[in-house]
Amino acid sequence: MTELSTEIHKRLTFAIVSHPDAGKTTITEKLLLFGGAIHIAGAVKSGKTGRTTVSDFMKMEQDRGISISTSVMGFEYKNRKINLLDTPGHADFSEDTYRGLSAVDSALMVIDSVKGVEERTRQLCAVCRMRNTPITTFINKLDREGKDPIELLDEVEKELGVRVCPVSWPIGQGRAFKGVLNIPENRIYLFRPGQEQLPSDTISINGLSDPVLDQSVGTSLANRLREDVEIISGVYPPFDREEYMHGTVTPVFFGSALNNFGVRELLDNLISIAPYPTPKESDEREIIPEEPKFTGFVFKIHANMNPRHRDRIAFLRIVSGTFERNKMYYHVRSGKSFRAANPTAFMSQDREIIDEAWPGDIIGLHDTGTFKIGDTLTEGEGINFKGIPSFAPQIFRSIMNADPLKEKQFHKGLNQLAEEGVVQIFSKLHQPNVRILGVVGQLQLEVLQSRLQNEYAADCKYEPVDVTIARWITAADKHILQNFIDANSRRILTDIRGTHIYVTDSEWSLNRVQEKNPGIQFFVTSEMTEPRRQN
Known part of the structure; x- marks a missing residue:
């Protein structure tokens, strides 16, 4: 063996x-x-x-x-290495x-x-x-x-x-x-x-x-x-x-x-x-843990786990091969190289630096904004793992900075917490400075407000918007997609990945738009529309 x-x-x-x-x-x-x-x-x-x-x-x-x-x-x-979530x-x-x-x-x-x-x-x-x-x-x-x-x-x-x-x-x-x-x-x-x-x-x-x-x-x-x-x-x-x-x-x-x-x-x-x-499924093929070449994917990002250091950690699940500290790897989405100088193992918020890790392990990578949820690291192969989507929000709010003197802290906190997945943030096509929050439940809004205050010294306030339903959109014909976006610009938002979302205030309205636009595909998750980079 x-x-x-x-x-x-x-x-x-x-x-x-x-x-x-x-x-x-x-x-x-x-x-x-x-x-x-x-x-x-x-x-x-x-x-x-x-x-x-x-x-x-x-x-x-x-x-x-x-x-x-x-x-x-x-x-x-008992001689088993247990990773517990x-x-x-x-x-x-x-x-x-x-x-x-x-x-x-x-x-x-x-x-x-x-x-x-x-x-x-x-x-x-x-x-x-x-x-x-x-x-x-x-x-x-x-x-x-x-x-x-x-x-x-x-x-x-x-x-x-x-x-x-x-x-x-x-x-x-x-x-x-x-x-x-x-x-x-x-x-x-x-x-x-x-x-x-x-x-x-x-x-x-x-x-x-x-x-x-x-x-x-x-x-x-x-x-x-x-x-x-x-x-x-x-x-x-x-x-x-x-x-x-x-x-x-x-x-x-x-x-x-x-x-x-x-x-x-x-x-x-x-x-x-x-x-x-x-084994884990990717868009391209099934990845077997025993494969000698390293692969892994980011399924979670968390900022400020240690409030004293104000750091940001990407959680990486190792799928195959051996991960080695200081080795150069391929970041599939960006097409750039990545090297981890201080990969860490976890005991909740406590961490220790490791030199290597194996399939099944979950390690933390210090992140300065390189990673997004769903990103893949490999030794060169263009692999995109499945099953890490965003879900269509059910509650929407417009968010504003409550303290003009904390503008920098507000935007930094909002962007980092959105990339972490605490909430989803959308921008209007013709008003990119207007931020719309999308969440699954009310408690997420409270969490965002609390973390902005405690971790970024920023305050926010919410206002209602006339949106209750969101669907990610795509089309086989890019001209059809662009024409739809132009014709419905007031109902189109973009997420932090730059992907387009159609929003409305009723199921009836959504059904009517879908019937009138058979060339447009509507999705309740972002997984089918996320941009991918291939070799």
Whole structure:
């Protein structure tokens, strides 16, 4: 086995997705705790202790106890190099989550046992299924009185359209919750609530008839466990890794992330079943991780991760080959060379300089404005990876500088945050100085305002505009496209890439324009219209 192949087989790159408040960021912390990356876990809304979650590094995230931006964290566990992405659960930050899913090989879906499958869970699972991304499911908060576990399995299958395979099973629920049974291993994990350090109580049993089970959890819970396991063994087939790899079956684990129930068992199973770095599709061909030549793509840009340095970092997913520090690479979109003097690995906002990285790794590149989301680096080949689009906004506002003395700070912050993907910024054809913001949700406007103030010392104000729908446009015949733009100039905006967008105030109006202009193609994402550079 070559060094490249060895390093690939060590990697595990996955994202954690869920509906808000299902416990996603908490389980991220506990995975880091069990992986030895941190020694004490913070709480998401830790007002009493003053601690905040490691993965939430922006001030607004810490104040509100929600994840606004995808965080990247790396750690080692049992000879595996794990790259973990904690994605925003809130619908207003869908784009950041979708881009994060393009950079991983599998996903961990967290479900609240009290609320069951919720809307964001459905949406995120659908995105994973579109890409055939393998999904592992963790049903959280078993220490609370919630839905019956078998009812939850039925709900997952019905609502998410994916078959389930329970790998662990809860022993009791709510106040009676004692731990979990690992079904294939016949091993009981007994945990105590309120622990912040690593739990150690595990018991091996010789089948469910073993009296040790009754002694450990009590006869009543032991008998209930035996009944449940008999039922699920008859209903659900054994775990099939091939079906899991195709995204048609999800292994299910139960626990309580806040109290460390079931998390270590989950991590142990992830490193044994989750895929190594997988091939990625480009417009030109499929890229295999074992290819000796380096390729990678930028899926996220973040400015001011370290407010003291006011820096800007491009997050690069390595797809194939070996990335080397100080080596010259080809920036496909610009056609220019690029060299990284200080590539970094992440533990949320903490970073360390690395000399090399391998397929599956996510590294940070210091960026002075070179990169845009979706950019590709290679050793010379013109490759453009798929699946990193912008989405049509649903809310539009005109934005203005609220302080004339801070004009420079305002424009710098607005441009950097737009390139980062916090919001989309459009310009009018005949009034290029008029900036129109497009966002998926209202909270993005609050994030932009907060970050302009905290990171750029700039203030902004919003005004409504008569736009509710936007579509990127293109045409096979460039003359037809230009004639359409000229005839509808008041309804045409350009994005930061220079791509044209048609905007209107109603579905009826959009349908009418589409019927009158069959030569124009309208898209809800930018992926089909982005300019590409080829060799």
